[in-house]
Amino acid sequence: MQIILLGTGNPMPDPDRAGPATLVRVAGRDLLFDAGRGVLMRLAAAGSSPVGLAGVWLTHLHSDHTTDLNDVVTMRWAMGMVPLPLPVTGPPGTARFVERTLAMLADDIGYRLAHHDDLTWEPACPVTEVSDGVVFDDGELRISAAPTDHAPVRPTVGYRVEAEGRSVVIAGDTVPCVGLDRLCAGADVYVQTVVNRALIEAIPVPRLQDVLDYHSSVEDAADTAARAGVGTLVLTHLVPAPAPGTEQAWVTQAAARFAGEIVVGADLTSITV
Numbered sequence: 001m002q003i004i005l006l007g008t009g010n011p012m013p014d015p016d017r018a019g020p021a022t023l024v025r026v027a028g029r030d031l032l033f034d035a036g037r038g039v040l041m042r043l044a045a046a047g048s049s050p051v052g053l054a055g056v057w058l059t060h061l062h063s064d065h066t067t068d069l070n071d072v073v074t075m076r077w078a079m080g081m082v083p084l085p086l087p088v089t090g091p092p093g094t095a096r097f098v099e100r101t102l103a104m105l106a107d108d109i110g111y112r113l114a115h116h117d118d119l120t121w122e123p124a125c126p127v128t129e130v131s132d133g134v135v136f137d138d139g140e141l142r143i144s145a146a147p148t149d150h151a152p153v154r155p156t157v158g159y160r161v162e163a164e165g166r167s168v169v170i171a172g173d174t175v176p177c178v179g180l181d182r183l184c185a186g187a188d189v190y191v192q193t194v195v196n197r198a199l200i201e202a203i204p205v206p207r208l209q210d211v212l213d214y215h216s217s218v219e220d221a222a223d224t225a226a227r228a229g230v231g232t233l234v235l236t237h238l239v240p241a242p243a244p245g246t247e248q249a250w251v252t253q254a255a256a257r258f259a260g261e262i263v264v265g266a267d268l269t270s271i272t273v
């Protein structure tokens with residue numbers, strides 16, 4: 001099982017960090033979790049493409065996690081030699097979100113259908129909405145979801161992927177909660193979006209202070225990892241983005257509370273378990 005951080009940034013535009021997105025490559029499949037800014041550029045760098053995805057799993061509908069879903073939809077359709085519906089799974093509200101995304105793309109879909117004689121079908125995105133429980137299980141690959149807490153964004157979910165005797169949790173944005181603990185129990189890898197509380201508290205901007213109450217801090221993520229007995233804690237969606245060379249300070253913060261391996265994500269960081 002390979003986990004590739006496609007985007008480790010936060011909503012602030014950053015030349016070095018794309019928006020939140022994580023690729024899990026397992027059992028011969030490429031699974032995309034969230035689709036933030038620049039996801040297709042990073043997906044190409046990871047040796048994948050929108051045509052090669054088994055599907056997209058959204059943790060929640062915040063714009064930084066979904067803004068380039070439309071690009072995935074368009075390019076899977078436009079690059080596909082045959083109709084390739086894109087399965088999209090997400091919390092309740094995802095069907096409406098995908099419907100609106102397709103509506104936004106309606107003009108472009110019309111232009112391309114008019115221009116390419118061999119393109120005779122429209123993009124399709126079958127949606128599965130999930131709150132809790134097993135989302136997918138074919139005996140080889142199992143994906144389950146559990147509710148997380150990112151209020152006032154509701155509902156939100158995290159995912160656990162299990163295959164080849166390995167497991168990874170893609171938590172999305174959440175504070176520590178029962179659902180997250182359940183997902184993480186005994187996982188090999190736990191990928192958590194985090195904020196750095198000490199750094200943010202030093203910046204007196206109310207809109208930045210607001211992010212503290214609905215994300216896991218580095219310490220929160222370390223505590224969740226320790227409680228759940230995970231093997232590796234991966235920090236992503238770093239707020240604020242660490243200045244180059246300061247990543248080790250984030251590791252030190254987490255290591256004070258979690259004895260396992262700690263990875264501070266950069267775009268295209270790859271973890272193999």
Ligand SMILES: [Zn+2]
Binds near residue numbers: 060062150
């Ligand atoms: Zn969010």
